[in-house]
Amino acid sequence: GLDGAGKTTCINSCITKMNKKGLKVEKFISHSGGASEYWQTILEYKKRMKNTVNAIPVEIDQTFHSFEFLQYCKNELPERLKEVDFLFADRYILSRNVLCELETDKNDSFPANLVNSMVDENIIPSPDIIFYLKINPLIARKRIELRGGNIEDKESLEMLKKANDIFDKRVSNRPEIKIINADQSGSKISDEILSYLF
Secondary structure (H helix, E strand, C coil): CCCCCCHHHHHHHHHHHHHHCCCCEEEECCCCCCCCHHHHHHHHHHHHHCCCCCCCCHHHHHHHHHHHHHHHHHHHHHHHHHHCCEEEECCCHHHHHHHHHHHHCCCCCHHHHHHHHHHHCCCCCCCCCCEEEECCHHHHHHHHHHHCCCCCHHHCHHHHHHHHHHHHHHHHCCCCCEEEECCCCHHHHHHHHHHHHC
């Protein structure tokens, strides 16, 4: 779902409720947070070359993001999945594909196809179930403003509306994806998610 849809809040609520049932449940963040030496080198170059003729083109930038996503998931996911009953990811393959399209304006970009090919070849696992937290972009933007801190370019109302359209298009032909109304509270969202799982 969009930034501001309440993914973190509802995942934390699900984990708390499921742990009380005696289940081992954890959250998986599908990126290294820029901790890898490889990613730090790219970030330093991007910062240095921003707004110059040597700035990294968007599709190449998203390819770097996809490589980092794939490498981290490949290294971290197998062991994490062995340790728990359930593992929630706030963003995974669908979100990576949406972000690729949002940034490149292509629905069939190389960085998105790279991720999909790694899933098809079982290099990273497909999710057992996908929940799409569907939220009005205006509500998402208000939530982002309320949480404070820096607001990223992709969190502008214009970009949220664009991302919303991309999500809707991609979800419309995926009947296996469970659509949740994310305009409601995090606790209600988590209750609805748990009703699908149990």
